[in-house]
Amino acid sequence: MTEVMAAAWRRHLPDVLAHVAGRAATVDQAVHPGDDGATGPRDLLRLLGQRNLLGLGAEPGDTGVAEVACLIELIAAECLSSAFSFWAHRMVIEYLREAGRDTPLGRLRAGLAAGTEVGSTAMAAALQERAGMRPVPVVATPHAGGYRLDGPIRWASNLVPGAAVVLPARVGDGGGRIVAVVRVGDPGVAVAPPRRLLALNATASSSITLTGAQVDAGHVVTDDLAAFVRRVRPVLLLLQTAFCLGLAGRALDEARRLIRGEGAVLVPDLEEAAARLAEAAEQARRAQHAPAAADPREITRLRYDAAQLTLAATRLEATASGGRGYATDTPANRRLREAAFLPVQSPSETQLRWELSQPATWPPPRHTATQPASTEPCRRARPS
Known part of the structure; x- marks a missing residue:
């Protein structure tokens, strides 16, 4: 992806993020999303497809996923449900990356990229x-x-x-x-x-x-299957890490705004979490530029650490919010509940810890990733 193309997609951010933020409370209250209702996956996927955002980093010749990871991260800062449905859909596009254009799978991939099909x-x-x-x-x-x-x-x-x-x-x-x-x-x-x-x-x-x-x-x-998993696993974990970072970053932003007066006792916790976020974001950016070259074990550790950070960040925001953080109709409470899903989402916390406890079983990286020009956390680009 050229720098011009990479920059072009960002012009859609204000519109997309306003849409996601505007429906976040309604999405959170959904019980059984309808096929075409405003709370189901199709609504967001259509919007992203109309703006050519579903296939970021998935064109022939693309080797990195930094742009789509940034988009998932920014959406997660507004609504994890929306980011999660986007992630699940985007992974199917990744799975079909090698499908021929005029094959059944190639035509399906084109529909997924356009947002006219839904991937699971x-x-x-x-x-x-x-x-x-x-x-x-x-x-x-x-x-x-x-x-x-x-x-x-x-x-x-x-x-x-x-x-x-x-x-x-x-x-x-x-x-x-x-x-x-x-x-x-x-x-x-x-x-x-x-x-x-x-x-x-x-x-x-x-x-x-x-x-x-x-x-x-x-x-x-x-x-x-072995070759397939080797190819898609780094992207899967890095895009999951992206929505963890987006949710954690938003929770820390809100906690920082709330901490004052006697709440200053929480400042050390905030500073520690912010430092962990900056470190995780830098590691993620580097790996996103060349997932195939990244150390698989380091990506596993990064995904685990990002989930743990998100749990800590959302708890800190709820603590700083006081009683309001316990009310289920508040954004702080929604983020706390969203983060509670991460330990059981596959690969679960148990699986990640089990993998990290084993001797290295994944092949080492085949070449060294180049240093990207910037590892600036993309959440800072979120329009206010």
């Missing part, structure tokens, strides 16, 4: 298997021209009607693995009724049971 990432089981935790639970049985899929997907988001779900499956009892695409609403693809969550209800998240779901060869993304 269901790759948690693949990351768990590649980390040595447990095998992929969905079984793919070779069938005429494709596969029959059976098994559970324990959690996915953006599960609106017609959404394209990318998932891993093991081929029979052997060592074969595929990544395939099914649609919400296809025969044999049953989405469980969504449960009421502490926050992020608008992300249309639930579980899926596959029973005889059919996928043809044209909707198989890859039959090399």
